[in-house]
Amino acid sequence: MWRGDFSIIENGTSILGLVALCFLIAAFKLGTPWGQAAEEVVLPSISGSGSPAEYFNIAASILGAIISPYLLFFYSSGSQEERWTRKMIRSNRIIATVGMGFGSIAAISIILVSAVALKPLGVQTEQLQTVGLRLIEAFGIWGVYLFAATLFVTCFGAATEIALTLSYEVTQIMGWKYGEDRKPRNAAIFNLIFPLYIIGSTLLMGLSGIDPVQLTVYATIFTALILPVVVMPFLAVMNDPMYLKDQTNHWLANSAVLLIIVLAFILSITSIPLTIITGG
Amino acid sequence: MKKELLLMRDLVDKQLMDSQGERITKVAGVEAEPREGARPVVRTLLVGPEPLARRIGPRVGRLMERITGGRREVRIRWEWVEDAGPNVKLNVPASATGATHAEDWAREKIIDRIPGSG
Numbered sequence: 001m002w003r004g005d006f007s008i009i010e011n012g013t014s015i016l017g018l019v020a021l022c023f024l025i026a027a028f029k030l031g032t033p034w035g036q037a038a039e040e041v042v043l044p045s046i047s048g049s050g051s052p053a054e055y056f057n058i059a060a061s062i063l064g065a066i067i068s069p070y071l072l073f074f075y076s077s078g079s080q081e082e083r084w085t086r087k088m089i090r091s092n093r094i095i096a097t098v099g100m101g102f103g104s105i106a107a108i109s110i111i112l113v114s115a116v117a118l119k120p121l122g123v124q125t126e127q128l129q130t131v132g133l134r135l136i137e138a139f140g141i142w143g144v145y146l147f148a149a150t151l152f153v154t155c156f157g158a159a160t161e162i163a164l165t166l167s168y169e170v171t172q173i174m175g176w177k178y179g180e181d182r183k184p185r186n187a188a189i190f191n192l193i194f195p196l197y198i199i200g201s202t203l204l205m206g207l208s209g210i211d212p213v214q215l216t217v218y219a220t221i222f223t224a225l226i227l228p229v230v231v232m233p234f235l236a237v238m239n240d241p242m243y244l245k246d247q248t249n250h251w252l253a254n255s256a257v258l259l260i261i262v263l264a265f266i267l268s269i270t271s272i273p274l275t276i277i278t279g280g
Numbered sequence: 281m282k283k284e285l286l287l288m289r290d291l292v293d294k295q296l297m298d299s300q301g302e303r304i305t306k307v308a309g310v311e312a313e314p315r316e317g318a319r320p321v322v323r324t325l326l327v328g329p330e331p332l333a334r335r336i337g338p339r340v341g342r343l344m345e346r347i348t349g350g351r352r353e354v355r356i357r358w359e360w361v362e363d364a365g366p367n368v369k370l371n372v373p374a375s376a377t378g379a380t381h382a383e384d385w386a387r388e389k390i391i392d393r394i395p396g397s398g
Contacts, residue, residue: 171303173306174305174306174382175295175296175303175304175305175306176303176305176382176383177302177303177383178303184391184394185387185391185392188383188384188386188387188390188391189382189383189386191391192386192390192391242365242366243366
């Protein structure tokens with residue numbers, strides 16, 4: 001990360017990330033009952049062994065994971081790094097839509113594949129490893145490799161992005177120099193924060209022995225909870241003509257953002273006490 | 281610079297840029313000189329942990345001054361300010377302001393000692 005520039009990190013991980021599409025292919029190969037699945041999306045029913053708290057949890061954590069605040073910081077920092085101009089607004093809308101769409105399709109596929117492959121077996125997904133079982137069912141031994149690759153690339157991509165985001169946030173808040181394209185000594189604090197963060201968090205995870213998946217689930221629910229606090233300043237800037245001149249938000253976009261953060265907040269604030277009562 | 285500036289909207293907490301367009305740090309406060317029979321006039325912008333801490337409260341400010349020995353507080357002369365809003369642009373390079381302490385420290389004490397950082 002010291003050597004590479006911004007676009008290497010961005011393009012490299014996103015191309016490799018396409019491997020996650022194997023879950024979509026698996027969803028087709030396993031013969032997902034699409035009609036039934038669509039019906040469940042529109043009219044979700046709580047059935048089986050899960051308590052309502054667990055379903056609320058999942059919904060809150062999916063929302064928290066999709067609209068992670070770090071993405072907003074990373075994306076806007078990226079636009080600064082690559083010196084976007086007014087001309088790029090249109091193509092950027094397409095990129096954002098396709099990108100978020102791709103992520104959502106991959107996530108939906110994983111859920112579908114889980115449901116189709118595991119429900120008959122009566123297996124509950126509690127660990128990341130069990131997700132891999134379904135790919136084996138769809139692809140045979142190649143499923144193992146695909147699963148390992150997906151896991152590695154997506155985790156690697158997220159880890160680099162989060163580490164860089166932390167560097168961006170600290171330097172931008174303090175007003176210091178930043179830039180992934182600069183030599184480390186030309187943006188010293190920026191290039192100091194992310195290695196320290198990577199080393200620190202690795203040590204913390206290794207020494208404390210926390211279950212990473214459990215931690216992620218709690219973190220995403222917590223993210224959904226604090227989403228309003230983090231997104232409101234963004235919303236303020238998006239409506240501030242001093243920064244955006246004539247490109248301020250349309251009322252439709254404003255309402256959509258408000259609706260999603262309110263939804264995420266309600267889901268997480270109800271799911272946290274429920275989780276504690278039911279004991280996770 | 282002939283335009284109306286509001287201290288809190290256009291100066292305090294705004295990004296300080298040097299004459300090369302490099303980020304220096306953010307403005308922590310302003311210092312104004314009271315005048316007899318006229319409005320006070322802003323002479324300097326303040327930068328550093330001490331003025332930041334003083335905004336939380338006088339006790340926190342004194343504590344920070346004890347920690348740093350008051351050495352990290354830097355005054356940016358108003359004559360250096362070229363333009364303001366949303367960023368505060370100076371007409372001098374960052375090195376002339378003395379406000380790059382944190383960045384210099386990280387570069388000299390740590391980054392330069394790691395091989396391959398050039």
